[in-house]
Amino acid sequence: MSRRAFLAAVAGAAASASMRGAHASAVDERQIKVAPGEVRLNGAGGPSTAVWTYNGTVPGPALRLRQGQPVRVAVENGLDEDTTVHWHGIRLPNAMDGVPGLTQTPIRPGESFSYEFAPPDAGTFWYHPHADSLVQIGRGLAGPLIVEEAEPVAFDGDLLWLLQDWRLTKDGQIAGGFGSMMDASMSGRVGNLVTVNGQAQPDQSVRAGERVRLRLANASLARMMALRFEGHRPVVLAIDGQPCDPHEPEDGRLVLAPAMRIDIALDMQGDPGSRHDVIDDFYDGLAYRLTTLVYDNASPIRPHPLSAPLALPRNPLPELDFANAVHQEIVLQGGMMGGGKLKGAGGMMGMTMPGMNGGAAWAINGMSMTGDGHAGMAPQFMLERGATCLLTMRNETAWWHPMHVHGFSLSVLSRNGEPVPHRQWQDTVLLAPKDTVDCAFVADNPGDWMLHCHVADHQMAGLMTVFRVK
């Protein structure tokens, strides 16, 4: 985007953001430096781990932005390899999307790039690199991005847990072996230590009677999570930053795939002084304690739980026009136990292992786009600007895939023929093995946009495609 175009966009945003008053036209200036660092993931007494950081911390600093207010984030690359920043879930101009080769020249070592946008949607988002992303996210690069509602929403507390999954060696360093063929063609590089805001199993201090908004963000490379709050009944308020009809999740379990966010309301109805574990039991036989809610001894701040409505204000998403919608389908193929359907990569059931020697293990509609994004990626399909697209995603593989669309939020319509309730909009839609999901979105934002699996190994090994909005 040219500076002039940006200023015009700023002026437009300022005019429409009536709540911002005298400061409406000010551009919010932020700086982020990407650089190696050291952190202790297991508390002060644990080993120091060499990581890559945003501004020296893991996770990176929480960027709190205002809905509709322009921001300029200057990103300086202190690594000795290229990087970019992808503002995951934010509907922004294509040139700000952070995909190397496709939307920008990557930020070379020692160089900087300014990302400029005005986030249209309030909610919970995150930022991460889109260059060498398997390694860069795996070494710690991820940070929360919160866009505050124009009108504040009342809760007793606003908490954020950014969840990261680390594969560490016995001496607490990040294990090598990124991109192993076994990880690439199975469930990705799942690690052996999960942190909440950079700390393993930290206690979470809470107070009886309060109602908190808890923002959960899964910044893992590959680890699916299913969180249970013992003794509590979380209510889902928003998914991937987009408010939905408030509802309790099925079986009280919050399924949070890599790159997904869920905002919940949590009424702290435990007894003063009590402790309640938060358990992740996604993988059979591998449940573990993520963290613990620790009530202080104070008496409840109110005698009864709040009865105030929970629904968050909806974001200004474009209206879907089903009558004139165009249909597109993407089919996910490949992986272990995939039945040898992947063309050109050796059969899964043959002697060749998918993903061997950095080759493709996966494909979308028979085509394997590997890596992080590069010039000359031919769009899988084209959409006229403003058209409503009905997008069917069909998972033919034996594995789970959180499919992330850049630049848009998808209205999730149905899963395996069953309507999806609660008016959910998501930028990252989890497909279980053999799932088929129907979604819809309005192609209101021109550019070449990526659509890929957010299990980083899967993306690198071919589970990626591009579509163009003209």
Place this chain on the structure above:
Amino acid sequence: MKLTYRLAALAALIATPLPAFAATINAVMYKNPQCSCCESYANYLEHNGFKVEIKPVNNLSQISSDAGVPADLEGCHTLMVDGYVVDGLVPVDIVKKLLAERPAIAGITLAGMPAGAPGMGGEKDGTWTIYAFTKDGKAPTVYATE
């Protein structure tokens, strides 16, 4: 009657080639929690005199790497048996040969998931090469072919 039965049993015992190990062999299998082929392989071993304890793990490639399996020869699971590592869908005769011969290696591996291998469906469509590896950085050598 009893004598006849005993003699017949004895004759059967003599006539049947004895497995190399009469006692149950204990093994521990590390596998991806979401992969099902490995369970078929564990069943196959159990039908051939093994007792297999299955341990689902999320960081299988790290476990096999720590066990010395070369990155380009990884199988789809890692079995620890009697001091050796057996990676992938190695036929049971070769596992028993390993345990009988007790060579000075860390283990053996059949890379990938070849068609027709124990636990896999399909027809065998080529020669399988089972490699021996050590943990001292030496190149893997061919242990057996089938």
